Amino acid sequence: MPSLRCPCGSGLPLDECCGRLHDGTATAATAEQLMRSRYSAFALGDPGYLLATWHSTTRPPVLELDPDVHWTGLDLLATTGGTLLSAEGTVEFRASYRVSGRTGAQHERSRFVREDGRWRYLDGVSVT
Numbered sequence: 741m742p743s744l745r746c747p748c749g750s751g752l753p754l755d756e757c758c759g760r761l762h763d764g765t766a767t768a769a770t771a772e773q774l775m776r777s778r779y780s781a782f783a784l785g786d787p788g789y790l791l792a793t794w795h796s797t798t799r800p801p802v803l804e805l806d807p808d809v810h811w812t813g814l815d816l817l818a819t820t821g822g823t824l825l826s827a828e829g830t831v832e833f834r835a836s837y838r839v840s841g842r843t844g845a846q847h848e849r850s851r852f853v854r855e856d857g858r859w860r861y862l863d864g865v866s867v868t
């Protein structure tokens with residue numbers, strides 16, 4: 741059975757891309773990798789991974805994903821920091837979705853910092 745294409749748009753099979761982060765085989769080396777894997781977790785409906793990669797100071801107690809929202813694509817627009825050697829970084833992205841026959845996009849600049857050496861999502865601001 742052919743492997744599912746990764747939702748993050750890398751063009752790779754899921755199990756060679758964000759799937760390795762979701763199942764704990766690998767950890768994100770860069771903030772951009774974590775961003776991609778979190779988008780894929782939204783697209784695949786994996787709130788556990790989203791909570792696990794949320795910074796402890798901003799993580800919500802529970803996360804319910806809206807099953808009516810279908811994520812249809814991710815565009816990375818800009819990054820700062822977030823490299824192998826960085827302690828923090830930002831990723832600006834546009835995530836497209838479809839809900840109840842309508843399409844829309846979430847345009848956000850997310851902040852990522854390391855916690856216990858691993859990249860975590862801190863927070864994000866909408867870009868309009």
Ligand SMILES: [Zn+2]
Pocket residue numbers: 746747748749750757758759776777780
């Ligand atoms: Zn991916």
